[in-house]
Amino acid sequence: MDIYLPIAAISLDVFVLLGLGAIVGFLSGVFGVGGGFLLTPFLIFIGVPHAIAVASSANQLVGASVSGALAHWRRGNLDLQMAFVMLAGGFAGSAVGVWIFGVLRRIGQIDLAISLAYVLLLGTLGTLMLVESTRAILRLRRPGGARRKLHQHIWLHGLPLKMRFRRSKLYISALLPLGLGFFGGVLSAVLGVGGGFVMVPAMIYMLGMPTAMVPGTSLFQIIFVAASVTVLQSIENGTVDVVLALVLLVGGVIGAQLGTRFGTKLRGEQLRALLALLVLAIAMKLVVDLTVRPDDPYAIEAVSE
């Protein structure tokens, strides 16, 4: 059954979209990541225009992260103060990101920029995850492996504007979460991702937050960054397709709940290695699309009504 997407102005099979949402939701439930970085490339692969895939993923992300953040909030794993400082940076970042997006779109390089950014991001991420999970698997085999220190003080924490974050038991420069939030905002606007897969490690290793606090806090601020990206994209570029976002969300929510249950029954290291391979496969597909001679080197775009 085809569904007509009013902004994308194309018809796609509703079950394909629901399935896509469910698969991404399932993966995000299993792996505890937002899934935006998987959703956008998949949408591009099935023929949604790049710009609309990105903006509608951001919209879908609002719902997905509300759902996730609520679950963490009920368990009390949320550092609101940290989230608000990051948000201040996130809003600024999303505005800058949407502006960059508009400029790239006008000069006709948005598709290339999105693809390249994804290759860079997924390539790096996939490699890091693969290395990390392989090490973890090897460490498990050796008894009595060394444990990592929970909180190391690094020079970055000594920057000016120091602030006390009680819930996270930290006394660090506010510039760090601000900068991190800014970076996440730019990513969110240009790539349609929540940035959780970058933010979560950065919050653990750079800010030194307690691991339990990180996913909830990250998800909480992603709600608002994704919301601001959605509104700004809508005003600036008119690329948000609500129908697409809602269909994906329905699939995603179901998938996420199944994934969460499934995830607890599986071993973490093997899962992370699997995800790493999936991420690398997507990056490879994008590289192939970029480097193989296109069937027709010409592309057209209507610029006025």
Added chain:
Amino acid sequence: MTGRLPLPLLLLCLLLAAPARAAEPLVADLTSHLVAITTGFTGTNVVLFGATDGQGDVVVVVRGPDHDVVVRRKSRVGGIWMNKRQITFQGVPSYYEIQSSKPLDDIMPPAVQAFHQIGIANLRMGVVEKRSPEDIAEFRAALVRQQQRESLYPPAVGRVSFLGDRLFHATLNFPANVPTGTYRLEVYLVRNGQVVSGQTSPLVVSQVGIDAEVNDFANRRALLYGLIAVIGAAMAGWLASLPFRNA
């Protein structure tokens, strides 16, 4: 979406009405002047029917609303294919289809086709950038190729068919991705290679129902649309988390 009246009945009505309008060398109309795009739209047919005052050939030109189109050419830069050069064409029809009672070249000489802008090769398109004629021709060919691939410049699959000498009809097939806007339908009556009569009528292709409203709203009230999109998604997320509250 095909006619509300069966075609033979329509033609019969037309035949009965024809004597009264004998002064007109050509009359034609559509079974519907609106193509409504709804959710689940997969394309539609509109039937054109009409009568002439005697022998002759009929050419039908369907032209979608004009817009400016940027054509970009990818080149290899450091192993990656990226958009390098571009040419902007003005006055490009978003949809263009020709149907005729005989192959076009058998009906009228190329000069007459060019004069009436009949045929893709005869479309007049402005060029914004200063470029060599060879480049323009190359990019223009690419533009036409893309439009054909998208079925927006369909080859004349259907034909104008005559019933006897005077009554004719043609079926226009609009694909699922038909662009919206006001279309112009030109019907020409040709005798001995010359256009003896012409008629234009409008055809509106429009999104209707909820999709149209969503699109319209997104264009005109972008801020509000964005806010509603956010609130809608947030509500959906919250609702979804309810059944799993104690999980």
